[in-house]
Amino acid sequence: MDLTNIGFDPSMLMALQDMLDMYEEPVPHATSRTYVRDGKAMAATQADVKEYPNAYVFLVDMPGLKAYKIKVHIEDENVLVVYGERKQDKDEKDKKEMVKYLKIERRFGKFLKRFVLAKNVDMDTISAIYQDGVLTVTVEKKYLPETKPCKRIEVRVGK
Numbered sequence: 001m002d003l004t005n006i007g008f009d010p011s012m013l014m015a016l017q018d019m020l021d022m023y024e025e026p027v028p029h030a031t032s033r034t035y036v037r038d039g040k041a042m043a044a045t046q047a048d049v050k051e052y053p054n055a056y057v058f059l060v061d062m063p064g065l066k067a068y069k070i071k072v073h074i075e076d077e078n079v080l081v082v083y084g085e086r087k088q089d090k091d092e093k094d095k096k097e098m099v100k101y102l103k104i105e106r107r108f109g110k111f112l113k114r115f116v117l118a119k120n121v122d123m124d125t126i127s128a129i130y131q132d133g134v135l136t137v138t139v140e141k142k143y144l145p146e147t148k149p150c151k152r153i154e155v156r157v158g159k
Contacts, residue, residue, distance in 0.1 A: 037110065038110070038112055041109065041110035041111060041112040042112050042113060042114065044107065044109075044111075045060060045061065045062070045082075045111045045112055045113045046060075046061045047059060047060040047061065047082075047113050047115075049115065053141075054140060054141055055138050055139060055140045055141055056117070056118070056121065056138075056139045056141070057136060057137070057138050057139075058080065058082070058113075058115055058135075058136070058137040058138075058139070059134055059135070059136055060082050060111070060113050060134070060135045060136075060137070061111075061133065061134055062082075062084050062086075062111045062130070062133060062134070062135050063086075063106075063107070063133035064086045064106065064107075064108070064133065065084045065085075065086050065130075065133075067130040069084050069085065069086075070082070070083070070084040070128075070130055070135060071083045072126075072128045072135075072137060074117075074123060074126075078116060078117045078121075079114055079115065079116055079117065080114070080115040080116075080126075080137065080139065081113075081114050082111070082112070082113045082114075082115075082135060082137065083110070083111065083112050084110075084111040085109065085110050085111065086107070086108045086109065086111070087108060088104075088108045117139060118141075119144070120141050120142055120143070120144050121139045121140070121141060122139070122140045122141065125139070125140035126138070126139050126140075
């Protein structure tokens with residue numbers, strides 16, 4: 001149920017979530033709120049992946065973000081992580097004039113995507129460009145030496 005449709009102020013919901021996160025204690029064998037929120041962010045962040053002969057290209061929708069708020073890094077040696085967060089606008093003019101949102105459809109919150117990279121990528125040539133709300137991350141391929149096919153040895157019975 002979308003609480004904004006019944007007049008619930010979304011900024012109050014964000015404040016409530018932030019307060020709950022402050023007192024989050026790890027509970028054994030329980031799913032943490034951060035894990036759940038990251039899962040929701042990954043599901044909500046849309047992306048395309050293209051493979052070219054010489055590179056992989058990741059296109060991630062991140063509308064409304066400033067380029068300096070986007071983070072791209074590699075974790076666990078082969079996982080490309082793209083992260084950003086867009087906070088709800090809290091304009092001083094809106095506060096003074098007692099503005100009440102009637103509808104909120106533009107997405108705010110975390111943008112998060114993880115991609116497991118192939119073994120044939122060149123980690124030194126990763127580049128990222130942000131334009132018109134789309135982050136384009138290009139990962140060049142490196143050519144691995146061809147492996148020779150295994151020679152099969154017949155197993156005989158006896159001497």
